Amino acid sequence: MKIRISAVSYTNTKPFIYGIQHTDFINKIELSLDNPTDCAQKLIDDVVDIGLIPVAATLNLPHWEIVADYCIGAVGAVNSVFIFSNCEIHDIKRLQLDPQSRSSNNLARVLLKNYWKLNPELLKDAADYSLSTDAETAFVQIGDRTFGKKGNYKYVYDLAEEWQNFTGLPFCFAAWIANKPIPHEFIFEFNKALKYGLDHRAELFAELPKRDDFDVEDYLMRKIDFELTESKKKALYLFLGYVRDL
Secondary structure (H helix, E strand, O other): OOEEEEEEOOHHHHHHHHHHHOOHHHHHEEEEEEOHHHHHHHHHOOOOOEEEEEHHHHHHOOOOEEEEEEEEEEOOOOOOEEEEEOOOHHHOOEEEOOOOOOHHHHHHHHHHHHOOOOOOEEEOOOOOOOOOOOOOEEEEEEHHHHOOOHHHOOEEEEHHHHHHHHHOOOEEEEEEEEOOOOOHHHHHHHHHHHHHHHHOHHHHHHHOOOOOOOOHHHHHHHHOEEEOOHHHHHHHHHHHHHHHOO
């Protein structure tokens, strides 16, 4: 039976998808592309065996293990995970959460509590969560929907950068997580496919649509840091500890 894998459909995952789809590995798996929340839910519900899931979602899994040497991470600013605000962070009264992300909502909450020492009202499922015309209402937004949006708000906080300011560590937003033991031979082949995609980003750029308002090449070559280093693992477990204490 083929191993079932769910991956996020954002631009930051495209090097991984390119590697999976341009190697023989694609014939050994069932692949689905989802938003981060659905990706996590599929793993929790055992609809898939491996997911590129927001790391906070591991807290909802009875068993989980990391199955790849790669992740969606950042060392400093990531340029796609933000709090957008009309006022300075300490003046925020309300924060609208992003329905597509668990980790980034939790990262915002961790930073508000432990770094900024703030306790604004948190709004889930706001009517238009990705917009704020109110002076004291900010919102979390992640992924491709943030591209080109930094100039629209007076105050913009890159959450990976703020995490590094707080902890001195990089951040791991999403990791390849399995909900059951996976054969070592499969993990070896999986890593090879992911590395193939990272090694062929130049070919990927030729396929991606060009944007005037966002530098996709800079984003995938410099802002997203794909190696799951020991520092990122340390950050992952530190972050999970903070989330448990929320």
